[in-house]
Structure formats: structure tokens, C-alpha cells
Amino acid sequence: MEIPDLVQQELGDEEIRGGVNLGDEDAACFTPTRTLVYRGEGLLSDEKVASYPHDFERLTVSEGRRKTKFSLIYTSEKLELSVPGSRGDAVLERLLEGKLTVSGGIAPDESLAGVFRFSELTLVVTDRQLLKHIGNVTWDADYEAFSFDDVTGLEFEEGSVATAVVLSFNERPERIKAPSEQAPMVRKTLEEALFAYHEVDSLADLNAKVGADPEKNADESGNGLGLESGIDPLVSNDEEGGDGSEAESASAGTQATTAATTEQGTTAEATTDTQSSDVTSVDTDSVEPDTSADPDIAELEAQVAELTAAVEAQNEQLQKQERTIKQLIKELRQGR
Missing domain, CATH: 2.30.29.30 (Pleckstrin-homology domain (PH domain)/Phosphotyrosine-binding domain (PTB))
Incomplete structure (x- = not known):
């Protein structure tokens, strides 16, 4: 696009970075700091150049059937610019580019x-x-x-x-x-x-x-996490498995305790059977042995009952720890 002489005179030390043809001889020329709109000579007017600085406070756009009108609101004045509707988008883009450059919204x-x-x-x-x-x-x-x-x-x-x-x-x-x-x-x-x-x-x-990366985010979120109730910090955030996971440790502890309980129960039953076989029948009819009269059996039953209660309490504590671990894994994956 050829730059009219009147625009060249108005430029001073600035350079034109872009332009939009507005039809006939009219044109909008854009410098880093302002928009220069050239209107060619017509039957009723002489040629002229209008300047629209890019440091406006607000910009509004009104679209009509044939024209697009821009209203540039400054601290102390309001300027208006009308262009053909088909050129409206191109002019808007250049106006916003100038505004953002002047205000520091975008880099030069x-x-x-x-x-x-x-x-x-x-x-x-x-x-x-x-x-x-x-x-x-x-x-x-x-x-x-x-x-x-x-x-x-x-x-x-x-x-x-x-x-x-x-x-x-x-x-x-x-x-x-x-x-x-x-x-x-x-x-x-x-x-x-x-x-x-x-x-x-x-x-x-x-x-x-x-x-x-969800695993990276979980690891970063877990740094410095302190856990209560004697639970060690998580090594793995894999809820279903992984070497060193607390969920596996808790499950293994439950299994070991259950196995111990079963062994104790089996021993108690064997001892009870031995004691019962030593009871002599008082007649030809079978008589159920009275275990309450034997202090050894009564003591063993009491020990089994006490051990069972302790195991149940420990199992409940382990279940709480497992729920805590699963909740921690869930929150770590969510980046909390």
C-alpha cells in the first residue's frame, strides 16, 4: 500500500507497522503508538489525516449493516472512527495490538x-x-x-x-x-x-x-507430610500395590495376627480334648465332662477369650490405619 504524502508528514520519527485499505484512497496506517487514518480528497472535502493514540482507556465497537464504528475513550476525550464493515475485524485487531503494546500487555x-x-x-x-x-x-x-x-x-x-x-x-x-x-x-x-x-x-x-504427571504431583505434594498414630510416611502412592506400601504392611499384619489367633485356638481345643478324655464315666450312660470344675481348663478358656478380644481390637485398629492410608493416597493424587 502506497503511503500518502500527508501521512508521511504526520509520521515524524515513527514507522508504519501495518495498514488497512478502507476503500478508494482512504487508509488506516498503524504505528507503535497511534493509528493514522487518511481520507482522500472528495467533492465536498479536502484530504486529511486523523490521529488516534493507542493509550485509550476503553474501546467499544458498534456494528451496523454497512459500517463498523469504534469509540475510543480517553481520560479527557472520546474519539470515533468509522470504517467499512468488511474492514472492521482487521482494524480492531490492529487497534488492540497497539493498545496492548503501549500498555505492556504484550511484548514489543x-x-x-x-x-x-x-x-x-x-x-x-x-x-x-x-x-x-x-x-x-x-x-x-x-x-x-x-x-x-x-x-x-x-x-x-x-x-x-x-x-x-x-x-x-x-x-x-x-x-x-x-x-x-x-x-x-x-x-x-x-x-x-x-x-x-x-x-x-x-x-x-x-x-x-x-x-x-499425576505421580510427580503426588510426590511433590507429599514432601514433608507428617502422619500420626505411628504410621510411617508413604513410599508408594499405588493404592493396589507396590513395594513398601503401607496398605500391604497393614494387610500383612492383620494376616499374621489372625494366624496367631488360630494357632492359639487350636492349642486350646487340643488341651481341652485331652482333659476331657481323662474323665471316667460314673455309669453305663455317657456323661458330658464338667470343664468348669477343672481350674486349668477354665484358665485356658479365659486366656483364649482375652486373646480373642485383643486380636479383635488390633484388627479394628489396623482397619482404621488402612482407611487412613487409602484416604491419604486419594488426597495426594488430587494434589492436596
């Missing part, structure tokens, strides 16, 4: 990949971050920024009237609904920017590269 060497407006939502995709603004104005200082360094997943959920873009940052999903007619371009822009930034070639490769 950072470039915009795309700008999208959905009702009261405006998205700006750069080559290294996603910027999101929600509100009845198209842009002001109340926006959020999400670095591509923090991306941990990207998904698309297609619907009949809209597509949900689920872009996760540090495992926290940001859901964006894009109308079906704009969704393909949103997807293309996001994928191209993220693929280039993370040096991958497909969505599957991206998610594989940036996806969080």
Missing part, C-alpha cells in the same frame, strides 16, 4: 494471531498467550492473561449451535463457547499458535507434552 516483539468477539466476550490470541475480556465494552483494563507456558490441555466439544473450547491452565479449565460459524477459525488459530509455541504437530502431541 509479540504478535497477534487473531482477535474474536462473541457477544460480551473478546478473545485475543498472540504467539505466546491468550487474553480474555468480558464486559459490555470490547476492551479496557479489566482483562485476564493466560500464558502458553501454563497450558496443560486443549479440548474441543462440538455442539449443534456452538463449540466449547476447553483450554486448561495449570489443570484449571477455561471454557469458551464459540458460535459454530466462528468455531473452525478459533480452533485453527489456537492450535497453530500452541503447536508452534510448544513445537508439536498435532493436538494429541500437544496434550501428551503439556499434560500434568
Whole structure:
């Protein structure tokens, strides 16, 4: 695009970084700090140049049937710029790029990949971050920024009237609904920017590269964890097995205690049978032995009853420890 002489005179020491043809001889020229709009000579007016600094406080956009009007609100004034509707998106992208550069929202060497407006939502995709603004104005200082360094997943959920873009940052999903007619371009822009930034070639490769490692997160979350009731810190976060797991130790302890109880019970039964065989019948009819009269048997029964009660109490304690371990494993996997 040829730069009109009047624009060259207005530039001073600045350079033009981009331009948009507004039809006929009209053009919008963009420098790092302002937008210069050139209007060619007409039947009712002379040629002129209007300047729109990029340090505006707010930006609103009004779309008509043939024209798109931009309102730039500054601290002490309001400027308006009308362009053909077909040039509105290109001008909006350049205006936001200028605003973000001047305000420090993007780096001087950072470039915009795309700008999208959905009702009261405006998205700006750069080559290294996603910027999101929600509100009845198209842009002001109340926006959020999400670095591509923090991306941990990207998904698309297609619907009949809209597509949900689920872009996760540090495992926290940001859901964006894009109308079906704009969704393909949103997807293309996001994928191209993220693929280039993370040096991958497909969505599957991206998610594989940036996806969080649950075992690593669990290990990091477990550092310095103190456990009560004499339970040692976990060595493995595998609930179903693993060398040195507390769940296995608790289960083994239960089995050993149960085996000891069984052995004691068997001994008691054998001793009881021996004592019973020494009882002599008083007549030809069989008589049940009276074990209560034998102090040795009574003492043995008391010992077995005491041991059984102790084992049951120990089993209950081990079960509580197992439940505690399982709960800890669950919370560690959730990153608490």
C-alpha cells in the first residue's frame, strides 16, 4: 500500500507497522503508538489525516449493516472512527495490538494471531498467550492473561449451535463457547499458535507434552507430610500395590495376627480334648465332662477369650490405619 504524502508528514520519527485499505484512497496506517487514518480528497472535502493514540482507556465497537464504528475513550476525550464493515475485524485487531503494546500487555516483539468477539466476550490470541475480556465494552483494563507456558490441555466439544473450547491452565479449565460459524477459525488459530509455541504437530502431541504427571504431583505434594498414630510416611502412592506400601504392611499384619489367633485356638481345643478324655464315666450312660470344675481348663478358656478380644481390637485398629492410608493416597493424587 502506497503511503500518502500527508501521512508521511504526520509520521515524524515513527514507522508504519501495518495498514488497512478502507476503500478508494482512504487508509488506516498503524504505528507503535497511534493509528493514522487518511481520507482522500472528495467533492465536498479536502484530504486529511486523523490521529488516534493507542493509550485509550476503553474501546467499544458498534456494528451496523454497512459500517463498523469504534469509540475510543480517553481520560479527557472520546474519539470515533468509522470504517467499512468488511474492514472492521482487521482494524480492531490492529487497534488492540497497539493498545496492548503501549500498555505492556504484550511484548514489543509479540504478535497477534487473531482477535474474536462473541457477544460480551473478546478473545485475543498472540504467539505466546491468550487474553480474555468480558464486559459490555470490547476492551479496557479489566482483562485476564493466560500464558502458553501454563497450558496443560486443549479440548474441543462440538455442539449443534456452538463449540466449547476447553483450554486448561495449570489443570484449571477455561471454557469458551464459540458460535459454530466462528468455531473452525478459533480452533485453527489456537492450535497453530500452541503447536508452534510448544513445537508439536498435532493436538494429541500437544496434550501428551503439556499434560500434568499425576505421580510427580503426588510426590511433590507429599514432601514433608507428617502422619500420626505411628504410621510411617508413604513410599508408594499405588493404592493396589507396590513395594513398601503401607496398605500391604497393614494387610500383612492383620494376616499374621489372625494366624496367631488360630494357632492359639487350636492349642486350646487340643488341651481341652485331652482333659476331657481323662474323665471316667460314673455309669453305663455317657456323661458330658464338667470343664468348669477343672481350674486349668477354665484358665485356658479365659486366656483364649482375652486373646480373642485383643486380636479383635488390633484388627479394628489396623482397619482404621488402612482407611487412613487409602484416604491419604486419594488426597495426594488430587494434589492436596
